[in-house]
Amino acid sequence: MSRAAARSGRIRVRFLDTRPLRGSAPFRALWIGTSAAQLGGQIATVAVLAQVWELTGSPVGTGAIGLATGLPMVLFGLLGGTLADTVDRRALVRATTVGQLVASAGLCAQALAGNTSTVLLLTLVAAVTSCGALGAPARRTFPARLLPGDQVAAGLALNNVSFQASMLAGPALAGLIIARWDLPAAYAAQAAATAVSVLTVLRLPAMRPEGADATDHGPRPRRGVRPKRGGWSVVLRRPRLWGSMATDLSATLLAMPIALFPLVNETRFGGNPETLGLFLSAVAVGGITAGLLSGTVTRWSRAGLVQLSAAGVWGIALACFGLAGPLWLALTCLAVAGAADTVSVITRGALVQLETPDAYRGRVSSMEHVIGVAGPELGNFRGGLLASATSATSSLVFGGLSAALAVAAVTAANAPLRAYRIPAPRTEPVPAASG
Template identity: 35%
Template sequence: MTDDPHPPPPGARWRALLPDLAPWRSSRDFRLLWTAGLVTSFGTFLTMVALPLQIKELTGSALAVGAIGAVELVPLIVFGLYGGALADAVDRRKLILLTEVGLGLLSALLLANSLLPDPMLWPLYVVAALTSALTGLQRPAIDSITVRIVPHDQLTAAAALSSIRWQLSAVAGPSLAGVVVAYAGLPFAYGLDLLTFAVSVLLGLGLAPAAPAHDAEQPSLRAIAEGARYAWRRKELLGTYAVDMAAMLFAFPNAIFPFLADELDAPWSLGLMYAAGSVGSIAVSLTSGWASRVHRHGRMVVLSAALWGAAMAVAGWLPSVWLVLLCLAVAGGADMVSGLFRSTMWNQTIPDELRGRLAGIELLSYATGPQLGQVRAGGMAGLVGVRASVWAGGLACVASIGLLALTLPKLMAYDARTDEHARRVRERREAAGARAADSAAA
């Protein structure tokens, strides 16, 4: 055997695992959006910790704290669907900025209420509901603008970089929030959140306009239904929603982590249990360079969702808390892989004029799956025990993913190189880029 005349330089294989920074280098708008998201997400996590803590201090009731989820869910679903239609009909940059300003004003209300001699309870629920509504309006616009500001072949890398931003915030944000609230107080936490929104808006002002298509349909029930019909016709897209819903429904046991920690005689591990999934996700994101070279995205979605369920099933059997934490980290990494390729499929194949509405449907599945999973885990734990709830849910997840793989052949056969929808979107983007270059040259 002859030696390779052009051997790779030392360390090249390891560097190939590192995140692909191409979107960061090629797109100024992506850099602005990524940085703004990092800044504002830290502030959001501050409020996510401070708000329930303030309700606890005012009421002393676990039920009152839990009611936050109830007041947030419906606005997120309703306004998420409407926000998707709105994102297809208006300038997405303007929608992002206006909702960001609105979210900042809500943080200002929380700050003002916390500074009262006797802070009131009801504004906290009102702000929680309005924040959820504005998030529902904003999220589809953010999700759908990425496909415009990042080259088509860099969308997987962009999804990985966005995940790194989110996971860093998910790990560091709550930790910082705990310190800030404990040592500086609730008003300071709300004030920091307000400041992060101000910085985010300033960064967002630098984004290029993202005007809708000239024939964009105005937001309406008919427009939302059109997006739903398109999703229904695209069985591979429908499969990604179904796989994600099944994984969250059967194998999302976060609600019973406090009880699992007690059964393992390790109450000290509760915080680690909540953080383990994010640690796994970060590990995958930081070694995601390989993902841009994968083309069979549907198979990766299915396999990683099955691994998520299997890791949860093993976690329910193991007697060692450290092995349980390892399984939770593996599950988090698998969920990251699934999310990465789901996002790539959506961004590479959905026409721009429908992207907002489909992002609203994605938000619907993203929001309801974990909520239903919490109910499933808690209810089953009450019937058969905590450990059984975890491992049985994991096995049910694997079985349901296997059934979906058998009934959705288009999902398993999806190949980004040959898929007609991906090819059509790629050709439209190339044509638009050519027209823009011609106009600039003229």
């Protein structure tokens, strides 16, 4: 909470904080390109799902899409973290985004050619994912380099809102495109969106990793070709970092509910497909609402306490969802959980970027990326196993309460995280864009 709000004893509700878009041309270009790429990615996801089903007619085939995307995300995400602490991050993101564009063009070409090989299709999907994962850690460090410290959370909130919006609009737009112009048009839309992302990345300033040791004139640029040692262990050496990541892992690993939605729908609401869709929409609506009102929390300096509180609310809301009888109450619980998740993601991202010395940001960002990818998947698997042995209600309630208790344990054990405050605004100018 901001100091002014604390003194007045009131919480002032604010809409989305757009200062990063107004004050930083490089960030504005980055946000436009990222938003376009996210929308294109959602369109391609639906197109790939439709094409694989058309080719195989098997859930094993559609399940293989997860393998083609999940493994590259983890493997190339970790490699990308090391590269992001070694080379100019702008150059790395430029190269990987161009790689995504080439692979996207390949997807369009194979659809135009009437490809019947699932292996070729999934290979191109893996190529798109690999390029994106390789550049993801470097891309995550950009807000902290382009924005003042007190606007980093606001920048992440803007990214989150565009992501949530793409998740809502992308699949519907994909359905319209495929129905009207078939699969090649959907892949062409993804390629066009990726091309926009390439053009906007060109406007970013050079961003070589900075040394962890500061001089009287600020951080010393790193001139070596190897990343500074200790990039992975820096998380363990800094309680705020391991506490923030442990909070996120506890929330997703112990309480992820998505895999249980079909069972809850079947046993409690008659298996209506529309109800199942409402479950997913409720989470997204809660997330978007929190994003649009994120100006309320992005100006609060106590990012650690905000993340811990939001993660606790996430767990409690999902436990309540497990017990909810009426549909309106179940959807309300999911919307609250979605809102809490968005607040937690925004504050965690800002804390991790600002607390990590720039020389290590690439590798730490890759660890955050892997936790964000693996935690929800493992959490869904855990929830499904427990539900098969007990019931959906037991799995949700036990998981939600366990997550809340784990977050409470981190809160009690990690005083530095509880006390963390967003740094005061810096006075030096933000780098200008360069071609």
